[in-house]
Amino acid sequence: MIDKLIFVLYARPRMRSILTILTGIMLVCSAMADNVTALRPAINDAAAKHGVDPVLMEAIIRHESANATSSAARRKNNLAGIMGKKGQRKYASKEDCVQDLARLLAKYREKGRTTVPQIARVYCKSTSTWIRNVNSYMGRIRKGEFGEVESNSSEN
Numbered sequence: 001m002i003d004k005l006i007f008v009l010y011a012r013p014r015m016r017s018i019l020t021i022l023t024g025i026m027l028v029c030s031a032m033a034d035n036v037t038a039l040r041p042a043i044n045d046a047a048a049k050h051g052v053d054p055v056l057m058e059a060i061i062r063h064e065s066a067n068a069t070s071s072a073a074r075r076k077n078n079l080a081g082i083m084g085k086k087g088q089r090k091y092a093s094k095e096d097c098v099q100d101l102a103r104l105l106a107k108y109r110e111k112g113r114t115t116v117p118q119i120a121r122v123y124c125k126s127t128s129t130w131i132r133n134v135n136s137y138m139g140r141i142r143k144g145e146f147g148e149v150e151s152n153s154s155e156n
Contacts, residue, residue, distance in 0.1 A: 035068035036061055037147050039079075042095040044150060046102035052109065055149065056116070057101055059137035060123075062146075063130070068094070080104075081124070 036058060043061070047054035064081035065073035072078040077091040080101040091097040105119070113119050116134050120127040141149055 036065075036079075039068070039094060039098060040147075040150075042098045046099045049099075050102040050106035052102050052105040055138050055141050056134070057098070057105065058141055058146075059134045060101065061098070062137045062141075063133045 039061070040054075040058070043057050044054050046052075047057055061068070061079045064070070065079040068079055072081065072088050073094070075090075076088055077094045077097050078088050079094055079097045082089050082097065082100055082104065089097075089100070091100065108114075108119050108122065113122065116131050116138075117127070120130045120134070124130040140146065
């Protein structure tokens with residue numbers, strides 16, 4: 001039934017254009033998710049090294065970099081929106097940024113900041129939006145929306 005509907009819609013020039021655009025959007029969205037998913041080995045290594053939750057790290061990266069497509073992610077390899085004295089930090093590689101994020105989260109943990117709201121207070125300006133989006137990404141990651149997650153990740 002769906003196949004017939006798609007065929008009928010595709011036969012109409014206007015609908016063909018709409019379906020082509022929607023297909024393109026779906027492909028772009030799929031590629032965006034893969035940009036971060038491909039970094040999971042680096043995320044997992046950094047998280048294990050610094051004792052932080054890799055799901056939290058991935059959620060921050062997905063939110064802060066628009067799934068690794070933001071200008072800072074592309075031009076500065078800054079996936080996590082990490083700021084320096086002169087604005088957003090620039091990294092030699094995306095993996096370097098992942099390591100820096102893990103170090104930063106470990107420092108927060110040492111100061112007793114372990115929950116998303118506690119981290120948000122020192123990590124960003126618009127805390128309620130950040131908390132909502134990071135928590136949403138964490139749930140989506142744990143549900144497997146971006147692919148299978150290793151089962152040994154710690155929970156925050």
